[in-house]
Amino acid sequence: MKRIALLGGVLALALAGCGLVSSPPITNPFGLEGQQTSINLGPSSAATGNLNVTATFNDTTLNLPVTPTGFNYNLAISGVSLSGSSCPSPLPASVNVSMNLSLTVSDNPSSGPRQASATANNVQFTLNQSGSSYTVANFSATLSFSNLQTLLDILQNGGQNDATLSGTVNTTSNPDLAGCTLTITWGGGQGILRF
Incomplete structure (x- = not known):
């Protein structure tokens, strides 16, 4: 029995060294849950717009057994609506959306x-109209942080933190959505530490 436990521990450390072990998900690590972005879609071949939302969040305690090799954030959307007097009527049954996203996390310690x-x-x-x-179908957005140690320092110490999510949005539909306001309510998403 001791051999099996020892072998399991050695195997876990070996996998951790390869980056194949990840932490349990950290829910809503950047305080985005419930934040809203309203995007005014302008006329173009695909109605486009810019998004920007800022949230504040507190430091957290991360119990790190070994030094992590990466941090991925799986962004989430909890709701979407379309509004505006210039929106087509009836609204399209489905809308294809493409986004380019950037997330910046910061703080300002002494x-x-x-x-x-x-x-x-x-x-x-x-x-899809409901x-x-x-309703949102097939949404998957994973943001990987390259400057890991700085991110860990921000998350764990230095006081209140800010997260800013920004980007561009393109929509394609029939009829198109030029003149509409697309409002996205963000979910908290999940952060995953890789070891």
Whole structure:
């Protein structure tokens, strides 16, 4: 029995060294849950717009058994709506959406400001009409932070933190959505530490 336990421990450390072990998900690590972004879609061959939302969040305690090798953030959307007097009537039954996203996390401790960032490009998903609103289908946006140690320092110490999510949005539908306001309610998403 001791041999099996020892072998399991050695195997876990070996996998951790390869980056194949990940932490349990950290829910809503950047305080985005419930934040809203309203995007005014302008006229173009695909109605386009810019998004920007900022959230504040507190430090957290991470019990790290070994030094992590990466941090991925799986962004989430909890709701979407379309509005505006210039929106087509009736609204399209489905809308194809493409986004380029950037997330910057920062704080300003006494030692000076610091920030970490991650991007996700060409994130594609579909909005399907459901009554007077839309449901989100096939949304998957994983943002990977390259400056890991700075991110860990921001998350664990230095006081209140800020997260800014920004990007561009393209929509394709028939009829198109030029003149509409697309409002996205963000979910908290999940952060995953890799070891």
